[in-house]
Amino acid sequence: xxxxxxxxxxxxxxxxxxxxxxxxxxxxxxxxxxxxxxxxxxxxxxxxxxxxxxxxxxxxxxxxxxxxxxxxxxxxxxxxxxxxxxxxxxxxxxxxxxxxxxxxxxxxxxxxxxxxxxxxxxxxxxxxxxxxxxxxxxxxxxxxxxxxxxxxxxxxxxxxxxxxxxxxxxxxxxxxxxxxxxxxxxxxxxxxxxxxxxxxxxxxxxxxxxxxxxxxxxxxxxxxxxxxxxxxxxxxxxxxxxxxxxxxxxxxxxxxxxxxxxxxxxxxxxxxxxxxxxxxxxxxxxxxxxxxxxxxxxxxxxxxxxxxx
Amino acid sequence: xxxxxxxxxxxxxxxxxxxxxxxxxxxxxxxxxxxxxxxxxxxxxxxxxxxxxxxxxxxxxxxxxxxxxxxxxxxxxxxxxxxxxxxxxxxxxxxxxxxxxxxxxxxxxxxxxxxxxxxxxxxxxxxxxxxxxxxxxxxxxxxxxxxxxxxxxxxxxxxxxxxxxxxxxxxxxxxxxxxxxxxxxxxxxxxxxxxxxxxxxxxxxxxxxxxxxxxxxxxxxxxxxxxxxxxxxxxxxxxxxx
Numbered sequence: 001x002x003x004x005x006x007x008x009x010x011x012x013x014x015x016x017x018x019x020x021x022x023x024x025x026x027x028x029x030x031x032x033x034x035x036x037x038x039x040x041x042x043x044x045x046x047x048x049x050x051x052x053x054x055x056x057x058x059x060x061x062x063x064x065x066x067x068x069x070x071x072x073x074x075x076x077x078x079x080x081x082x083x084x085x086x087x088x089x090x091x092x093x094x095x096x097x098x099x100x101x102x103x104x105x106x107x108x109x110x111x112x113x114x115x116x117x118x119x120x121x122x123x124x125x126x127x128x129x130x131x132x133x134x135x136x137x138x139x140x141x142x143x144x145x146x147x148x149x150x151x152x153x154x155x156x157x158x159x160x161x162x163x164x165x166x167x168x169x170x171x172x173x174x175x176x177x178x179x180x181x182x183x184x185x186x187x188x189x190x191x192x193x194x195x196x197x198x199x200x201x202x203x204x205x206x207x208x209x210x211x212x213x214x215x216x217x218x219x220x221x222x223x224x225x226x227x228x229x230x231x232x233x234x235x236x237x238x239x240x241x242x243x244x245x246x247x248x249x250x251x252x253x254x255x256x257x258x259x260x261x262x263x264x265x266x267x268x269x270x271x272x273x274x275x276x277x278x279x280x281x282x283x284x285x286x287x288x289x290x291x292x293x294x295x296x297x298x299x300x301x302x303x304x305x306x307x308x309x
Numbered sequence: 310x311x312x313x314x315x316x317x318x319x320x321x322x323x324x325x326x327x328x329x330x331x332x333x334x335x336x337x338x339x340x341x342x343x344x345x346x347x348x349x350x351x352x353x354x355x356x357x358x359x360x361x362x363x364x365x366x367x368x369x370x371x372x373x374x375x376x377x378x379x380x381x382x383x384x385x386x387x388x389x390x391x392x393x394x395x396x397x398x399x400x401x402x403x404x405x406x407x408x409x410x411x412x413x414x415x416x417x418x419x420x421x422x423x424x425x426x427x428x429x430x431x432x433x434x435x436x437x438x439x440x441x442x443x444x445x446x447x448x449x450x451x452x453x454x455x456x457x458x459x460x461x462x463x464x465x466x467x468x469x470x471x472x473x474x475x476x477x478x479x480x481x482x483x484x485x486x487x488x489x490x491x492x493x494x495x496x497x498x499x500x501x502x503x504x505x506x507x508x509x510x511x512x513x514x515x516x517x518x519x520x521x522x523x524x525x526x527x528x529x530x531x532x533x534x535x536x537x538x539x540x541x542x543x544x545x546x547x548x549x550x551x
Contacts, residue, residue, distance in 0.1 A: 038451065038479030038480070038482075039449070039451070039478065040449050040450060135352040136351040137350075137351055163396075163473065163476055164505065165351050165353075165546075165550065166505060166507055166547060166550070167550045167551050168350065168351060169505075191476070191478075191479075192506075236491055252480075252481075253487065253508075253512065254508060255507070255511035255512075255542070256511040256531075256542075296480055299480055300480050300481060303480070
């Protein structure tokens, strides 16, 4: 069983700060939906509204037809929520944490064992250890088990991979894909742009606004212009040297290369202009490789560059 | 091994907590002015090593020379010569921008005038002069991290340790942060940085990758990609840490 989530004109402010600005979203039952954005984007506020922990200033939202304000108690019965900061009792053991969450929802580990089996067997050797003494990766797996123990129809995960290393992040996403196959709607937020590719659909978020909502593929397809990955013998000064070149738009470091975008449509002349300008500034071994946009390119292009406090 | 060329020299460093070996015979060195990426999975022993290198914790055996001082014998001298910032804790939320600068400058024994001048200089560079009297808690994370970095290098340390400085920071600010790192390194400050963003591993001149208390690989990003026959640092990391 899984449920759809509808969000209509949701806004939220804290004193003068507008955390969410008129958010509209339709999330289908069984979808793995990602909210991609940095700290302060509004991801946590939205999740708290959906779980009935805070009230929106305006707008409506529903989970499986249940209203987030009037039916929040019913929503909580069918929702598993893994908040970013706190969800485990550090002075309880692994087994005690699971029992505690199970008893809140009047169920038991046994009853829904098949759902959490894959995760649980990884933490089972530590079942007598206190949650506070677990490593980061293990804590995260225990928190996920606790969020799943009542077989929810909607799973909400707030930045489950923040501060987690690249290997554990991969393993966590493999688990999420398995969860999805057992028919749960999953909402997950992350500041890691590369994780967008692992979702069915994503919303790119910044400063309380949705910058784009679509499949990761469609978002990258809509990127305006042609991206080139640039390498030269002087990578350190490359960004500054390009910023002073009029033709180059969207100059950003991307790992071992620098991405620039040609918007003129004439990629060959763009190539020549950039090469000439860089040679003039003392660069050599200049390589320009045409490349498909990734989500981070799109996010950077969509971001409001003049963000103010 | 020439002195002067190296700012950190670690030899057979071991740290044990009871039966558990958190750092198992680490051997590596970092050059003056280098941007060194210190990578590893959660629980691999990075934090333990950083605590030793910054004079907060003593090695069980082996030596670490940081900025010319043995961390075991002269932890206070080590502390004076380094700067430190992390994602979890760096500045005080209930003090203003200016007060944070003054507080940290004072701790490092800087003169009032010097603190004032340098604060003005940094705020101008960050284009944040108008926010000097704002409480830290009102400032978005990305800006805060740029301020924290400036505070960490306020006393002109020989080395600055950055522990996951860009976690959760937006992609533009994350890149601006790295431009600050480059600028500081080109001025001669050594940068010792940890991150979970593998594109940032590429921005380092050399990286080491830890797994289960040991350094499993060390070299330039290009060397490591060559050695493991892969295209990105992400793949290198997964090969080593998995």
